[in-house]
Amino acid sequence: MALEHPKIKFVTYKGPFSRIIPVNVFEIINNDLCSYCGSCTAVCPTKALSYKFDEPDTPVINEDLCIYCNLCSMVCPHVAMDKQMFVELPNPMEKYLARTKIEKLHPVMQDGGVTSTLIIAALEEGLIDAAFLVARDEKWRPVPIIAKTPEDVIKAAGSKYVYSPVNNLLETLAFTHPELQKVLTVGLPCQIRAIHRAREVGLRKFVDKIKYTISIFCSENWQWSKMLEMMASAGLKPEDVVKQNIKAKFFFYLKDGKVVEYSLKDAAKYLIPACKHCPEFISYYADINVGALGLQGWNAVLIMNDKGKELWKAAVERGYIEQQPLPEDRWTKIINFDMRKKRSAWKFIKKFYGLEEEVKAQQKEAKWYQEWLAKKKAKEAAKKKQ
Ligand SMILES: Cc1cc2nc3c(=O)[nH]c(=O)nc-3n(C[C@H](O)[C@H](O)[C@H](O)COP(=O)(O)OP(=O)(O)OC[C@H]3O[C@@H](n4cnc5c(N)ncnc54)[C@H](O)[C@@H]3O)c2cc1C
Ligand code: SF4
Ligand code: SF4
Ligand code: SF4
Numbered sequence: 001m002a003l004e005h006p007k008i009k010f011v012t013y014k015g016p017f018s019r020i021i022p023v024n025v026f027e028i029i030n031n032d033l034c035s036y037c038g039s040c041t042a043v044c045p046t047k048a049l050s051y052k053f054d055e056p057d058t059p060v061i062n063e064d065l066c067i068y069c070n071l072c073s074m075v076c077p078h079v080a081m082d083k084q085m086f087v088e089l090p091n092p093m094e095k096y097l098a099r100t101k102i103e104k105l106h107p108v109m110q111d112g113g114v115t116s117t118l119i120i121a122a123l124e125e126g127l128i129d130a131a132f133l134v135a136r137d138e139k140w141r142p143v144p145i146i147a148k149t150p151e152d153v154i155k156a157a158g159s160k161y162v163y164s165p166v167n168n169l170l171e172t173l174a175f176t177h178p179e180l181q182k183v184l185t186v187g188l189p190c191q192i193r194a195i196h197r198a199r200e201v202g203l204r205k206f207v208d209k210i211k212y213t214i215s216i217f218c219s220e221n222w223q224w225s226k227m228l229e230m231m232a233s234a235g236l237k238p239e240d241v242v243k244q245n246i247k248a249k250f251f252f253y254l255k256d257g258k259v260v261e262y263s264l265k266d267a268a269k270y271l272i273p274a275c276k277h278c279p280e281f282i283s284y285y286a287d288i289n290v291g292a293l294g295l296q297g298w299n300a301v302l303i304m305n306d307k308g309k310e311l312w313k314a315a316v317e318r319g320y321i322e323q324q325p326l327p328e329d330r331w332t333k334i335i336n337f338d339m340r341k342k343r344s345a346w347k348f349i350k351k352f353y354g355l356e357e358e359v360k361a362q363q364k365e366a367k368w369y370q371e372w373l374a375k376k377k378a379k380e381a382a383k384k385k386q
Contacts, residue, residue, distance in 0.1 A: 024073040025049065026061065032272040033078050034058045035221060037187070038144065038165025039194035040072035042174075043206055051168040056141050056224040059165075074201045077193040078277060085193075085279045086342055087366045089335060092289070092302035093309065095326035099298050102320055104150075108157040110245070111292035112299035114321065115186060115214055116157045118288065120150045121315035122184055128211060132185040134164040140231075140238045141224060144169050146177070159216070161244050162224045163274075167191050170198070174205040184212040184311075188221065189280035196285035212311055215283030217291025217300075219246075219275075219337070226270040234262055247294055273352070279345040281338040287311060293333055300326055300334060339368060 028034050041051040041059045048065035049072055073079045099112030102120065109116055122128045133156035135143045142164030147153045166187055173180060185195065192215045198207045222230065231238055236252055243253035250262040282289040287308035291300050301323075303312055315321050350359045363369050 024070070025059075025076045025079065028076055028078050029058050029061065033274050033277055034163075035078070035188070035190045035274040035278070036163035036165050036223070037077060037191040037194045038168030039075040039077070039170065039191075039198065041165065041168050042170040043071045043075055043198070043203060045069060045071065051165055053141070053143075056165070057163070058223075071203065075194050075198045075203065077190040077197065078274065081279070083362060085284055086346065086362050089338065089368050090282050090284050090289075090302075090304070092304055094303040094312075095331055096301040096303075096312075096323045097295075097298055097326050097330065098301050098321050098323040100320060101322055104154060105157060108154055110157065110159045111295065112297055113157070114299040114301055114315075115216060115290045116153050117320045118214060118290075118311050118315050119147065119153045119184060119186070121318050121320055122212065122311055123148070123150065123153070124318065125314045127310065127314060128182045128184045129180050130183055132166050132169040132183060132187075134160060134166045134186075136160050136162075138239045140227060140241065140244075142166075146172065146180070158243060159245070161222055161246070161250075162227050163221055167194055170195075170206040170210075173207075173209045181209055182211045183209050184214065185210055186214045186216065188218040189215050189283035189286070190218075190278060191215075192283045192286045193280065212288075212307055213283075213286045214288045214290060214311070215286035217282055217289060217293065217334075217337075218278075219281060219341070220268075220271055221275055222267075222270055223272055226272065230262070230267060230270045233266075234260055236260060247292075247296070273348070276348040277345060277352070279342045281341040282334065291334070293330065293337070300330055302326075302334075339372060342366075343369070343372075 025040050036058055038051060040049045046065040046067055048062050049059040052060045098114050100109065100114060100117040102117055105113040105116050119131045131147045131153065133145055133147045135145050135156040137143055140160060140162060142160055142162050144164065144166045145152060145156055146169060147156060173183065192213050195207055195210055195213060228238060231241065240254050241252050242255055245251045250264060250267045252260040252262065254260065282302060287305055288311055289302040289304065293300055303309055346359050346363065349355055
């Protein structure tokens with residue numbers, strides 16, 4: 001039975017760690033703010049929140065089992081979002097344009113295959129015992145997997161534009177797989193944010209063995225059932241779709257070689273509010289961010305810290321990567337996307353939660369926002385003069 005929370009209540013903490021706080025995950029789930037990262041189902045000690053393979057939209061709630069320990073809310077990336085993500089822009093140490101030289105990745109990789117290449121190199125170098133990834137079944141249902149070999153990594157290659165509870169696998173580190181001592185996880189920024197939060201609150205047995213994190217860029221995502229509705233509206237059966245991609249439009253690649261285009265405006269009709277609430281296009285907390293931003297067959301790669309450098313070095317030294325510095329205009333495009341995401345999250349938060357004052361205060365503090373606003377005003381003034 002689902003807990004009833006018809007209206008979100010808010011507590012806004014002021015002070016050095018000012019945060020925007022929906023009260024708990026039940027409110028997140030019942031108000032369609034859950035991006036199904038799978039973190040709460042991993043840490044819930046009683047399985048009041050659980051992962052069910054056949055119901056891949058949100059965690060399954062059994063209120064009677066809840067002991068109100070609050071661990072779920074402590075890890076949820078949508079509860080108590082950190083102000084830093086809104087106010088400061090991410091600042092990578094190194095930036096590259098890159099693609100894989102591993103040929104067996106070519107038929108399955110999403111863009112330049114750098115994500116899978118980094119994992120394969122880390123496995124071969126012994127930097128990790130396994131990686132937590134997401135594969136899919138015939139119906140595009142997400143299937144979180146523990147990848148221990150390059151063949152497993154290949155199985156998980158390619159983007160699934162569906163919420164995928166890969167963090168549910170954190171449970172295996174705490175309870176069932178003692179042989180996994182060094183793990184890499186790939187996720188969307190919300191999933192990596194949940195790992196960061198679990199570290200912050202000291203849920204060590206779930207995250208201490210996560211040695212590396214790779215985030216893929218993310219503008220938005222869909223619940224699995226909504227994705228099926230979207231495919232049906234285009235006259236498509238999920239089992240006929242072999243690849244999905246977004247490059248200004250949504251593209252469905254079919255078994256028979258046909259490609260079906262779908263407008264992003266129409267695709268947006270199937271979104272739930274969760275992603276509108278999210279300020280990260282690139283992750284603050286990952287060791288490496290990988291995306292494409294419209295590039296065909298190449299990746300933009302952002303090395304965020306020393307651990308990211310280690311992963312990168314392993315792949316480059318094995319001769320697996322073709323690389324060049326990321327052109328400055330590409331970086332400008334990426335950061336513009338990130339800023340746009342923050343602005344729309346603020347807009348949503350202001351309206352949905354009525355947090356006008358908190359949002360205004362953050363906007364005043366955000367140097368990037370003030371600069372953007374000044375440029376916008378100057379442009380408008382110049383237009384008026386003409
Ligand atoms: C929902 C979603 C939205 C995205 N939005 C953008 C965008 O706006 N702009 C942009 O430049 N790039 C975006 N990407 C990233 C892009 O599609 C590629 O994943 C990225 O460029 C890496 O390419 P690659 O060739 O290195 O990936 P590959 O080597 O093919 O590896 C892909 C990896 O992604 C993981 N993965 C796939 N689907 C999911 C998922 N749903 N949740 C968690 N992990 C997953 C797999 O485990 C796999 O390891 C998005 C990806 C997803 C899944
Ligand atoms: S409060 Fe504790 S017991 Fe209840 S759902 Fe959350 S993690 Fe589970
Ligand atoms: S976003 Fe993640 S942690 Fe939050 S409710 Fe959904 S599955 Fe649980
Ligand atoms: S937009 Fe944010 S919340 Fe939505 S899937 Fe991407 S990272 Fe997660």
